[in-house]
Amino acid sequence: MQNFLIRVLINAVALWAAAGLIDGISFGDDDAWTSKVVTIVLVALVFGLVNAVIRPIAKVLSFPAVVLTLGLFTFVVNAFMLQITEWIADPLGLAFTIDEFWWDAIFGAVIITLVSWLLSVVLPDGDD
Structure with missing residues (x-):
């Protein structure tokens, strides 16, 4: 449970950073x-x-594209996860918007990946 809460807080900080750095989020x-x-x-x-x-399903289906692009397609998969989050958040009444997929969601996915990785290195995950 503690690991889950830490992951949610890491995601929250990463989403906040992406929204602060990108005007379209x-x-x-x-x-x-x-x-x-x-x-x-x-x-x-x-x-x-x-x-x-x-x-996990998207990663399996996109495996050939990830291999062909030497892993860069992973950012497109992450941007797609961000876009799905926006689609789910709208009916829930959460005010989360992404203006454009190709610019805002892709760059947002890069920022979220970097911030999440950095915070995961710094914060304990409870698995030790």
């Missing part, structure tokens, strides 16, 4: 920081569930 128009924090954590939870359920 946003968490609603509300200026109240408390509602933004709650939205970011809930979107991080959805993002974690999408990565746990859909990403």
Whole structure:
């Protein structure tokens, strides 16, 4: 359970960093920081569930493209997971939007990957 909470917080920080660095990714128009924090954590939870359920299937189906591009297609798969998160967040009433797939979602996936990796190295994961 502790590992799951750490992963959700890492995803939340990574999503917040991507939204801060890329104009096309946003968490609603509300200026109240408390509602933004709650939205970011809930979107991080959805993002974690999408990565746990859909990403393994997408990785298997995209394996030939990943091999042909020497792993660079992984960023497209990650961007697709981010786009699916947006599609799921909308009916749930979470104000999470991505303007363009090819620019905003791809660069957002790169930022999320880098921030998640960095925080995973720094923070304990509970497996030790």
